[in-house]
Amino acid sequence: MYTQILKEIIFEITYNEQSIKDLVPYCLEQYTGNENEIQIIEGFEKNYRKNSPIWWYTYPCFIHSMLNRALRTHEVDTIIKMGFFIQDLHRQIEQLHKEQSNDQQKRSFIVYRGQGLSKEDFQKLIKAKGGLMSFNNFLSTSKKRKVSLEFSQDALNNIDVIGILFKMIIEPSNLSTPFALIDGVSYFTSEQEILFSMHTVFRIGEIKQIDDNDRLYQVELKLASIKNQQIIALTERMREETRGSTGWHRLGMFLIKLGKFDKAEQVYKALFGLTTDDKEQALLYHQLGLIKRNQGDYEEALSSYEKALEVYQKILPEDHPDLATSYNNIGQVYHNIGQYSKALSFYQKSLEIYQKTLPSNHSSLAISYNNIGLVQTYMGNYSKALESHQQALEIEQDSLPSNHPYLAISYNNIGLVYKNMGDYSKALESHEKALEIEQKTLPSNHPSLATSYNNIGLLYDNMGDYSKALEFYEKTLVIYQKTLPSYHPNLATSYNNIGSVYTNLGEYAKALLFYEKALEIEEKALPSDHPNLATSHSNMGIVYNNMGDYSKALESHEKALEIQQQSLPSGHRILATSYNNLGSVYDTMGKYTEALLYYEKTLEIERITLPPNHPDLATTFNNIGLLYDNKKEYDTALSYHKKALEIYEKALPPNHPDLANSYNSIASTxxxxxxxTEALSFYKKALEIRKQSLPSNHPDLATSYSNLWQLYQAMGDNRQAFLIYQQSLETREKPTTSDRSDVAQTYNAIEQVFENKEEPSKTLSFIKPIIKNIRISQLPKQFRMKNFRMKLRLKTKKT
Known part of the structure; x- marks a missing residue:
């Protein structure tokens, strides 16, 4: 689909002789050190018009390999630079096809193509049998099977490659792409070569070995036309979304769709010098603002959007949809810099105009609802956020093809709301729907796919499934490593997320390694006062705090705060996070006066920037409560914990994990x-929520069982202590004794066996399957005694 749209755009662009001149230095850079190619490239400008495009394409030089690699792998830079040649080559094939059509249109015929495929790609081909296969590049074939088979056999020199002979059945009636016999115009005149233009589609047929060689196969392909209505509808929608007054305008929009913002910026800046029309200039400012926002340059984005708005206000009526678009764009920038009230105000202005001027199922309305939903999420208004995102989704389902990427955006937004509400199963379902759409409709390395992988990773991180979180974060990282420069800020974000998993796993050395990688990128790629650097310093501070290195923890959090104070307004919410982190370190150090000072600064900002029932306020109250716990001022601690609980109960669904944390804090006090009695009541409430909302292996669930167990022991109720331990093991998929805490809990539970006078046989039968997996060396000395083993009549494993 994307190749088809790009092809159409390239064919609309008007090229001139300067395009040929511009290609030469670009190619020289690509072939540095290759003297043969450099000699050809240096003469290319002078010699290009002396030969036909097909001659150049078949001539053994840089053109063929460079062009087809770019088309196959979506190297947009190269495709743009070679656009004039793509256009010329296609037109020559098209002209020859018309000249030869009298002979071709009535009869089907067979051509061959020999090449190598990686083992991985060959397996994909086998799985796709019966489906469609598209060649995005120009496709060279021959009527001579022997010539093509030699290419297949040559591929066998690489042990990691499978030799493929494509047997292609061409039915001219299924024509979707022009093709021509090129012997008369090719550099090679005797190969009976038939050259197809870009984006040829075939249906995959029989796949069989050649000469019983398990690395050499013939694959039958039949020329096909695309009849899938979803693909046709989506392609048509993409055409509409990339419409423009010229091919260059369309190219800029297309590059934004692909996430190629640097290249899009070059296109639009060049267009500024070509127009004096007010409306045209406003559109260019709008597009530059969009690019700058996606690049994270919010100051420039706001400046460009405001210039666009200023022009539109002069030339358009006050309820024109283009004004609504400008309000929406400005709202997005305020959203990005954390000024949520301003963002909401601009979003609502935009929505009001759209509601007056557009049909009720227009996609621009969906964009407005989605943006309002996002800002409501950040403000903690989850029910309102969910309502807005669902309104957006309903419009998109009504007005767009079912596999349109905009639906994926809505599903992702809904997933984020459910995550914040603690409904992880619904969140995962929404994110997976988004991912399914993107995998079907976007290139495999598209930034939106990376975003979806990242969202799913965040979800698993919150669920305590750290191996899954790591798996999805690494998928995100792979896309960024393939598509972004080595010092792009998104790579740093990926490294930070991976570091957070290792922090949660307690693997602090690994966590620091990833945080340092993130910081190294940010220091090279971003201004020294960019908020992203503060995030990396904060993450490192959390690790140092966990490691007990409080001086380094303070140093890291102070660096983060210093950066944020330079780059953000004094009341920005992110500052509250840094104050909170500093408070946490001082709290851990026992410096309660300093800790309380920072917690109160946190509270001051949150009271100004957040609604009174926002969950972040509750978290701060809870932290202050924990501080008073540490000071043994339990009445004061309890009052803060109850303030936190009051907010959580109003703001969150009844099974949210943060509610469980709040109950746990109150119980502990x-x-x-x-x-x-009160402690038991609140610990039980915490446990019930965690059993409902968290996976059975989540650390917080283990904490709940441990808290109840210790409480029963303190109450002298050893039987209940043992039973709660029994429940904790029953909730797990398989009891384990590899972890020190499990072993410690196990042998403490064993002690309870001898206190359980009422049901000794029941407790003994429960203990047997646990004890048999414990090595003697894992138990304390008193449990290695002979009389202990005799009493249980069990044998432990020897080391």
């Missing part, structure tokens, strides 16, 4: 106050 009651336990320290020796009010075991």
């Amino acid at each position: 009651y336990e320290k106050m020796k009010d075991y």
Whole structure:
């Protein structure tokens, strides 16, 4: 689909002799050190018009390999530079096809193509049998099977490659791409070569070995036309979304769709010098603003959007949809810099105009609802956010093809709301729907795919499934490594996320390694006061705090705060995060006065920037409560914990994990106050929520069981202590004794066996399958005694 659209755009662009001149230095850079190619490239400008495009394409030089590699791998830079040649080559094939059509249009015929495929690509080909296969590049074939077979056999010199002989059945009635016999105009005049233009589509037929060689296969292909209505509808929609007054305008829009923002910027800046029309200039400012926002340059983005708005306000009526688009764009920038109230105000202005002037199922309305939903999410208004995103999705389902990437955006947004609401199963379902659409409709290395992988990774991270989180973060990283420069900020974001998983796993050395990689990129790619650098310093501070290196933790958090104070408004929410982190370190160090000072600064910002029932306010109240816990001022601690709980109960669904954390904090305070009845009640509430909302292997669930177990022991109820331990093991897929904490809990539970006078046989039968997997060396000395083993009548494994 994307190759088809790009082809159409290239054919609309008007090229001149300067295009040929511009290609020469670009090619010289690509072939540095290759003297033969350099000699041809240096003469290319002078000699290009002396020969036909097909002659140049078949001549053994840089043109053929460079062009087809670019088309196959979507190297947009090269495709743009070679656009004039693509256009010339296609037109010559098209002209020859018309001249030869009298002979071709009535009869089917067979051509061959020999090449190598990687083993991985060959397996994909086998799985796709019966489906469609597209050659995005210009396709060279021959009527001579023997000539093509030699190319297949040559591929066998590489042990990692399978030799493929494509047998292609051409039915001219299924024509979707022009082709021509080129012997009379080719550099090679006797190969009976038939050359197809870009984007030839075939249906995959029989696949069989040649000469019983398991590395040499013949694959039958039949020329086909695309009849899949979803693909046709989506392609047509993409045409509409990349419409423009010229081919260059369309190219700029297309590059933005592909996430190639640097290249799009070059196109639009060049167009500024070609127009004096106000409306045209406003559109260019709008597009530059969009590019700058996606590049993270919010100041420039806002400046460009405001210039566009200024022009539109002069030349358009006040309820014109283009004004609504400008308001929406400005709202997005305010959203990005954390000014949510301003963002919401601009989004609502935009929505009001769209509601007056557009049909109720117009996609621009969906964009407005999605943007309002996102800002409501950041403001903690999850029910309103969900309502807005669902309105957007309903419009898109009504007005767009079912596999349009915009639907994926809505599903991702809905997933993020459910994640914040603690409904992880619904969140995962939404993110997977988004991913399914993107995998079907976007190139495999598109930035939106990376975003979806990242969202799923974040979800698994929150669920405590760190191996899954790591798997998806690494998928994100692979796309970024393939498509972005080595010092792009998105790579740093990926490294930070991977570092967070290792932090959660307690692998602090690995976590620091990834945070340092992130910081190295950010220091090279971003201004020294960019907020992303502060994020990396904060992450490192958290690790140092966990490692007990408090001086380094403070140093890192202070660096983060210093950067944020330079780059952000004094009341920005991110500052509150840094104050909170500093408070946490001082709290851990026992410096409660300093800790309280920072927590109060956090609270001051959050009270200004957040609605009164935002969950982040509750988190800060909870942190202050924990501080007073540490100071043994339990009444004060309890009052803060209850403030937190009051907010959580209003703002969150009843099974949200943060509610469980709040119940847990209150229970812990009651336990320290020796009010075991109240403590038991709140610990049980925390456990019930965690059982409903978290996977069975989540660390917080283990914490709940441990808290109840210790409380029952403090109450002298050893039987209940043992039973709660039994429940903890029953919730896991398989009891394990490889972890020190599991072993410790196991042998402490064993002690309870001898206290359980009522049901000794039941407790003994439960203990047997656990004990048999414990090595003697894992147990304390008292449990290695002979009389202990005799009493249990069990044998432990020897080391």
